[in-house]
Amino acid sequence: MGNLSVWHEEVELTSFPALSKEFHVDVAIVGGGITGITAAYLLSKAGKKVAVLEARKVGEGSTGFSTGNLYATIGGEGMHKIAQKFDDQKLREVVESRTAAVDLIEQIIKEHNIDCDFKRAPWSLFTVEGKSQKFVEQERDAAIRAGLPVVSSVPYTAEVKDGFSVLNQAQFNPLKYVVGLANRIQSDTCRIFENSRVVKVEEGEICNVETEHSRVTADHVIMATHTPKGIYMVHTTLGPYREYAVAATLNGDELSSGIYWDMQETEHYSVRTFDSEEGKIVMVLGEMHKVGQKEENLECFHKLEAFLRKRFDVGEVVYRWSAQQYKPADTIPYIGISTGDRRTFIATGFAADGLTYGTLAAMIISDEITGWQNKWSHTYTASRLTPIASAPNFAKENINVAFELVKDWLANDVEKFSEVRTYEGKIMDIEGSKHAVHRDGEGKLHIVSAVCPHMGCIVHWNTAEQSWDCPCHGSRFSKEGEVLEGPAINPLKKVE
Numbered sequence: 001m002g003n004l005s006v007w008h009e010e011v012e013l014t015s016f017p018a019l020s021k022e023f024h025v026d027v028a029i030v031g032g033g034i035t036g037i038t039a040a041y042l043l044s045k046a047g048k049k050v051a052v053l054e055a056r057k058v059g060e061g062s063t064g065f066s067t068g069n070l071y072a073t074i075g076g077e078g079m080h081k082i083a084q085k086f087d088d089q090k091l092r093e094v095v096e097s098r099t100a101a102v103d104l105i106e107q108i109i110k111e112h113n114i115d116c117d118f119k120r121a122p123w124s125l126f127t128v129e130g131k132s133q134k135f136v137e138q139e140r141d142a143a144i145r146a147g148l149p150v151v152s153s154v155p156y157t158a159e160v161k162d163g164f165s166v167l168n169q170a171q172f173n174p175l176k177y178v179v180g181l182a183n184r185i186q187s188d189t190c191r192i193f194e195n196s197r198v199v200k201v202e203e204g205e206i207c208n209v210e211t212e213h214s215r216v217t218a219d220h221v222i223m224a225t226h227t228p229k230g231i232y233m234v235h236t237t238l239g240p241y242r243e244y245a246v247a248a249t250l251n252g253d254e255l256s257s258g259i260y261w262d263m264q265e266t267e268h269y270s271v272r273t274f275d276s277e278e279g280k281i282v283m284v285l286g287e288m289h290k291v292g293q294k295e296e297n298l299e300c301f302h303k304l305e306a307f308l309r310k311r312f313d314v315g316e317v318v319y320r321w322s323a324q325q326y327k328p329a330d331t332i333p334y335i336g337i338s339t340g341d342r343r344t345f346i347a348t349g350f351a352a353d354g355l356t357y358g359t360l361a362a363m364i365i366s367d368e369i370t371g372w373q374n375k376w377s378h379t380y381t382a383s384r385l386t387p388i389a390s391a392p393n394f395a396k397e398n399i400n401v402a403f404e405l406v407k408d409w410l411a412n413d414v415e416k417f418s419e420v421r422t423y424e425g426k427i428m429d430i431e432g433s434k435h436a437v438h439r440d441g442e443g444k445l446h447i448v449s450a451v452c453p454h455m456g457c458i459v460h461w462n463t464a465e466q467s468w469d470c471p472c473h474g475s476r477f478s479k480e481g482e483v484l485e486g487p488a489i490n491p492l493k494k495v496e
């Protein structure tokens, strides 16, 4: 079983050319996930000349590995935390703007007839075993204060101890949506390029955006790369996390369409169904941890599978995958011109709510570029300073980064190549430098520098995904050192 999401079952991926010729556009968009493709749609509709530069294929970032749920509420620390850190007005702005983003997705789907299984469904938060009951109560109060359509019923199969639902939220197949939209917007004035990794962005009156083989110049740049590439102030306020998913065939009880957040000790597991050609599939997502800080991560899949078997009558596990998210320090994403820039927009800190936030980011940024006053711009300003609201998470994430940096520079995993077993990755000191050593299934060693080129932390081996992951800001690399995701622009250095 590879690391493919359930959404790959029914979708034909896009096939756009790589950038090969230089030209000028109004807006260069780096990244072809939901944020980049929606921004391209809105900007080209407003008459701007746009180029999307995607390192791999459209939708192959977190968008195509998400749960496909669309809701006005938020996950993580929850809606009540926004009210606590700011006030009820801020909470209402977040909920209102997220509702508008879900509505825009529905409107785009209808207008362009995109076949992506969109349907309206309730979102439910509840506890079965009585875990995190206080959290459920706080969220219910916050949802009511935010003006959401709250009801007390939860249409789940297991008996619910306490919970509530918010009506009229939505679900879709996120990969089909983003691929469908990309195929419809591609034109002479809205060009999409795949296999076109951006390796350099230079701000100026005219911005320079270079790929490995060519470049575009642009009046504005949007970093729609989930976390901005390179060194940005915002990285100090983001917590990069990995999360896991398991999907299995559903034998017995019918679980109706809906977004089910089943509270565990400290976080929720997200449960939903999907009608595949072979029948109904139920999936669960959760078991989050900081990137690069859980080597024995296969256990995350085992826990999720055990949960599915406990709650439902399931058959075979048909898919399992994992994906990345970036948590903001003060619970609100960062959308707009970044600190120190004038023409580069960023859109990050969506946590696991970014199908909606990514769409909202595209709405806000395209309005800012076309000169429209967007009423939610100020809620999400990327260059904001919120020392009190950010302090606890800011301190937690940065102490953690400093700890990882120092700890890893002092230690090595092994002293000899023979200590690296098949499918393992270990850190080894070779002639005074830190090296990342992996032994593949055929016994061959792959050796690259262990120093993350982003900010100099030491990478850790990720057993489940066979990758090198940086515990500081979430950059991930293949066993050969190529960039998979995260803020790093350059690969891990090759070793002769």
Ligand SMILES: Cc1cc2nc3c(=O)[nH]c(=O)nc-3n(C[C@H](O)[C@H](O)[C@H](O)COP(=O)(O)OP(=O)(O)OC[C@H]3O[C@@H](n4cnc5c(N)ncnc54)[C@H](O)[C@@H]3O)c2cc1C
Binding pocket: 030, 031, 032, 033, 034, 035, 036, 053, 054, 055, 056, 057, 058, 059, 060, 061, 062, 063, 064, 065, 066, 067, 068, 069, 070, 071, 196, 197, 198, 199, 224, 225, 226, 229, 242, 243, 244, 245, 285, 322, 323, 324, 325, 347, 350, 351, 352, 353, 354, 355, 356, 357, 358, 485
């Ligand atoms: C397990 C999990 C489940 C989730 N479920 C949900 C959900 O149900 N609902 C919800 O709202 N949110 C969910 N999210 C969050 C959501 O998936 C993300 O926030 C959202 O997909 C982000 O979209 P994006 O377009 O900003 O980034 P991405 O989809 O990651 O797209 C970024 C793109 O940039 C490209 N790129 C990166 N570097 C470069 C470069 N140098 N040059 C060119 N291109 C580059 C990447 O290849 C990628 O395609 C979930 C997240 C996780 C981890």
